[in-house]
Amino acid sequence: MPTYPDMKTLRAEYISYIQQMGKAKTTAFTTANEIFGLWNNCGEQFFWDAIRADDNAIDRILTDYLETYYPKQIRYISGYKTSIRYFREFLAVSVGDSSFSENVSEKRSRRVSVPQKPAQSVLTLTNEMLEEEHKIVLADPGYGADYALVDTVFKRFPSNTDPELVALKIALVDMTMSTNLSRHRQKIVVTELAEIITGIEDFDVRIQQGDPSLVPIIAKNTGKINLFSFATKYCTFHAVDVYGKDDYVIYDRVVKDALPKYVPGLRKSTLEGWRRDFNYTAYIKCIDDLLDANGINIPFRHRKLDHYLWHKYRKADESDFSDDE
DSSP: OOOOOOHHHHHHHHHHHHHHTTOOHHHHHHHHHHHHHHHHHHOHHHHHHHHTSOHHHHHHHHHHHHHHHOGGGGGGHHHHHHHHHHHHHHIIIIIOOGGGGSOGGGOOOOOOOOOOOOOOOOOOOOHHHHHHHHHHHHHOTTHHHHHHHHHHHHHHSOOOOOHHHHHHHHHHHHHHHTOOGGGGTTTOOHHHHHHHHHTSTTHHHHHHHTOTTHHHHHHHTTSSSOOHHHHHHHHHHIIIIIHOOOOOOOOOHHHHHHGGGTSTTOOHHHHHHHHHTTOHHHHHHHHHHHHHHTTOOSTTHHHHHHHHHHHHHGGGGOOSOOSOO
């Protein structure tokens, strides 16, 4: 293995190589910034471990890295992977590291952990904070009216045995809670989802008992789409509105973005992993641990935490994309 120059020299040589490939100067500097940001933020050892990671490991490494240091860049992870591929080619061609002439996907690599940012104080919650935001949400002329409508409809049609009535409730949740099921009609339609829910044995009894296993059943549906966010909302509204219970917790992108501000060491990638793996039990435990740690003991503390996070952080997430996929 050749001896590499210092980072500044290596970066300059890499930029020159990219431009010699016919790439624009801006492209050369952008990809260099992406590559050497790994070194600047996490150190030389992590940098080389990441560069030498196999193709499967690099997805996890980059996801953890971006979630930790540049969370808004996570959507551009494919660009970071391209930059690493360019850098590997540079090492093989210009520096003469023959190990990069091999197929990287065939290499073995040890697990690489992203160094944490310096610890920052997490935000705290109080009963009064949650109660105040809850009142504001219910008094909102738009969203408060939507919540009241859902409450009325679910109370009037509490059971989940008639596919037509369940379809109406699905459509209502979709419309008022922005689950955007219509975007995924090629993967799931309302009639299919209604049949799935009505086909769940003892659904209403299990909702009343707070059975968390109902969420992954609905979320998995036909197996073509993950409806985790929708499932948490559908179960939550039945528990709260029909039975006056607070066993379920809503998951959506607002919560995913906001929750790490309150839970030490929690990453958005962890929350996304729970959604992806339908691990509703772990998600509920995280919420309960947070509430217990802050001494939150008010009635309907799950529901009021959701209102608090939604009202406080919703504007940062006002986008036109679905929570489910």
